[in-house]
Structure formats: structure tokens, C-alpha cells
Amino acid sequence: MALKQSTRRNKKTGRKLIIFFVVVSIVIAIGAWLALSFQQKVFAPNVLLDGKKTESFYVPTNATFEDVRGLLEVSGFLKDTKSFVWLAKIKEYPERVPPGHYLLKDGMNNNELINMLRAGLQSPVRLTFNNVRTAEELAGKVSKTIEADSLSLLKALRDTSLLKKYEFSPATVSAMIIPNTYEIWWNTDAQEFIARMHREYKQFWNDARLEKAKKSGMTPIEVATLASIVDEETVKSDEKATVAGLYINRLNKGIRLQADPTIKFVLGDFTINRVLSRDLEIDSPYNTYMYRGLPPGPIRFPSVSGIEAVLNHEDHDYLYMCAKDDFSGYHNFAKTLRQHNINAAKYRRALSQRRIWR
Numbered sequence: 001m002a003l004k005q006s007t008r009r010n011k012k013t014g015r016k017l018i019i020f021f022v023v024v025s026i027v028i029a030i031g032a033w034l035a036l037s038f039q040q041k042v043f044a045p046n047v048l049l050d051g052k053k054t055e056s057f058y059v060p061t062n063a064t065f066e067d068v069r070g071l072l073e074v075s076g077f078l079k080d081t082k083s084f085v086w087l088a089k090i091k092e093y094p095e096r097v098p099p100g101h102y103l104l105k106d107g108m109n110n111n112e113l114i115n116m117l118r119a120g121l122q123s124p125v126r127l128t129f130n131n132v133r134t135a136e137e138l139a140g141k142v143s144k145t146i147e148a149d150s151l152s153l154l155k156a157l158r159d160t161s162l163l164k165k166y167e168f169s170p171a172t173v174s175a176m177i178i179p180n181t182y183e184i185w186w187n188t189d190a191q192e193f194i195a196r197m198h199r200e201y202k203q204f205w206n207d208a209r210l211e212k213a214k215k216s217g218m219t220p221i222e223v224a225t226l227a228s229i230v231d232e233e234t235v236k237s238d239e240k241a242t243v244a245g246l247y248i249n250r251l252n253k254g255i256r257l258q259a260d261p262t263i264k265f266v267l268g269d270f271t272i273n274r275v276l277s278r279d280l281e282i283d284s285p286y287n288t289y290m291y292r293g294l295p296p297g298p299i300r301f302p303s304v305s306g307i308e309a310v311l312n313h314e315d316h317d318y319l320y321m322c323a324k325d326d327f328s329g330y331h332n333f334a335k336t337l338r339q340h341n342i343n344a345a346k347y348r349r350a351l352s353q354r355r356i357w358r
Contacts (some may be wrong), residue, residue, distance in 0.1 A: 014342050017124065038247045040089035041083040047078050047108035057102045059117070061147060061187055065094035068117070084110050093118040099147070101125050101186035125186045130179040133270060133300040135170075138177065158188035166198045168221075171297035174200045175224030179301055193321060212311040216248060221297070226251075228298035230272065232261030233321070236329055240309035246318045248310075255319065257288035265299040272347075325350035 049055045055077065059068055069085060072078050087110045088094060100122030104113070115121075127145045132138045139153035156162055158170045168176050179199045184196060205213075205220050213223050230243050250257055260275045268282045281289070286295040318333040320340030325347045334340040351357075 005021065022104075025056070040086060040112050041080075043109045045107040046084060046110050047104050047106060048076055048081050049077065049104065049106040049115060053106055055104045055106075056123075057104050058147075058186060059097065059099045059102065061099040061189075063097055063099060065097055068097060086112070087111065088114050088118075091115075091118060098122075099187040122185065122187075124183040126181060127184045128181040130303060132179060135174070138301060146184060146186055146188045146193065148188060148193060151191060152190040156194050162191060162194060166194070169297075172221050172225075174228070174298040174301045176198050177301055178204050178307075179303055209307075209311060216307060216313070217252075218310075222294055223307060223310050224302045225294045225298045227302035227310045228300045229257070230309055231263050231265070231303050231306040232300060232331070233259065234331060237305055239330060241312060241314045242316070242318070242333065243321065243331070244310045244313035245316050246321055248313055249317070249319055251293065253319075254292060255281045256292050257294070259288045262286050262288040262295055262299055265295075272358060274351055274358050276358075319352075320349050 055075075055177050057071070057077065059071070063071075066089065069081065072084070072247070073081055078084055091114050093114050096118070098117070098120030101119060101124070102116060102121070103123040117276055125145055127142065129138060129141045132141065133156040135154055136150075139150040139157065142148070142153055143150040157173055160170060163169055163173055166176065178200055180200070182196070182200065184193075189198065200352050210220070213220055215225070218226070226244065226247055230240050230248065233243050234240060247257055247259070261270070263279050264270045264272050264280070266282050267279060280289040283290065285291060286299065287327050288295060316333075317335045320334040320337065320343075321331045322334075322340060322343040327350070331344075332343040334343060
């Protein structure tokens, strides 16, 4: 009897052990599955860029987490949106969404992606602008690269109070903005753009350039103003220093600059090939046929080459210039009015032969 009871107890204990090991195995299996699932959601590649190594992703200012999720979905950058959302909430990314331009890499996992977005680890964009005449043109070009729209940029370029903080005005702000290539944050707004350009201006005008400007008897704004005229007079880089020297000669002698580009600026049309006598009678402080000295400010955004041409102008005795009648883009220079009139007559005759009246 005692033997039977012992056998029954052993069988019962055996069943309990089997059940225990089965339960443990199930728990282990579930744990392993959960661990693998967690591993997949956090560390498995989830950014797919269709063969590209990198891709730009923009998060607008004031964007919400839902906006970011929607942009990622529309762009098709995520293999699994649900896992991204799950981890983003765990990491509290929806509580703070920094704007900016982010560089996604093919094969990024959710952990890498969310850490980058949450920390605002954006990549700068390259902003390049040159050969710009008007504030409208500049605003249009810049707005294609940064978040600020063209209207806000144009408003800032004309904001007297804002520009006064930097000792500039709407008439002289084009002297402050140096055409070049810059690395800049994409989410830069209009006022931040002006501030950045002023910092670049201060760096550009180093001690060496300031000393050269001083030797020429000009301020940086006056150098930029003359450079803007030089840029409009010639597109030939090997001629700019000669043109600059000519205008400095006229300034030093108190002779009116009589620069045709300033008349084109007054007329608002730089495509004009022929400046007429009646154009010279327009009363404007920018009319250098009417008023001595430099105009109130640049007639365009001067190029770096134009500024350097003024700072390193040629020393010569030329006082007059006229476009060559071969339309090569170069000019005939003259020391006397008599020689200049001969050159001008040739050019006018060439214009008439080509039936260019304006």
C-alpha cells in the first residue's frame, strides 16, 4: 500500500516538473521572441532610400510629430512606420520636434533616426548666390535654399529699423551682403539671414582690405558702391581693375562719374544698350551725369571680384571709356575727351548699323 502511494506521488511530481519545464520553455520562448521583436523595432534597418546613400529630409518650423510622420510616409523613406512611431513615443520625441534639414542615410535604424531628429542634429545646406542685381532677385534665390520665403526676406532687406542695427539702410544693404557660397541652417528665418550676412561682411572686411580702402580714401560701403558700377560696366574680369582706376581718377579730380549703368539703374532696365540724351536729364541722386561723386549706395549686389578690382585698381591716367565697336565686351580707354569722342562715335555708328536704338 505504501509503495503504491509513493508511486502515485512520484508520478504527480513528475507531471508537475514537466508542466514547470514546459511553462519555463514557453516563457523563455516568449522572452526570446519579445527580445528579438524589440531588437528588430529598435536596431533593424528601417530607412530605405531606393539605392541612394543619403537623402535630405526637412522638418518645418512648428511642425508636430504627426507632421513628421506624415512627411516620412509620403516620402516613402520608412520600411515600417509603426515601429518608428512606437520607439519615438518611448523616447518622447513627440514632445519636442526640432525643425531643420536632416540627412537620412540608407539603412538607418529607428534608434539612429529618432536620436538624430530628437536632438536636432541637422546638416547645413549650401547657399550660393552671385550675379544678383535687385533685392527681389536675391530674395528669390535665397528662398529656394532656406526655409524663409521670398516675401519675408524682401521685407527684411527693406526694414529700416532692422538694418539700422547693423549701420546699414535699404539703400546700402547690398554693400553688406557679399555674394558667395555659404553653409547655413535650412530653418534660418529672414532676420537670422540678415544677421548671418552681417557676420560674413565683418569677416570679409579684414584689416588688409580695410587698409586698402582707407588708402583709396573710401569706406567699405563706398568701395562696394563703386564696385557695383564696375560690375555693370564690364563682364571681363581682366578689365575690371582698369575700369575701377578710371573712376577713382574721376573721383579724385572731382569730375562727375558719368557712368551709364547708373542711368540704367534709374530707368530700372539694365538691358538697355543705348543711353539717350533725355535719360541724362532724369533728376535722381543715382544720376552720375547730374551729380558729382558716388551714388547713395550700390546699384546692384557687388561681386567679390568687383570689390577686389576697386581695392587693387590700376594706376593710370584714363578718364574716359567706351564699349568697343566690335561688341567683344571690352572697352576703349582714353585720356582725353577728344580721343573719347572718336571712340564713342565709332560705337554709336556700330549700334546704328545693327539697328540697335535702345
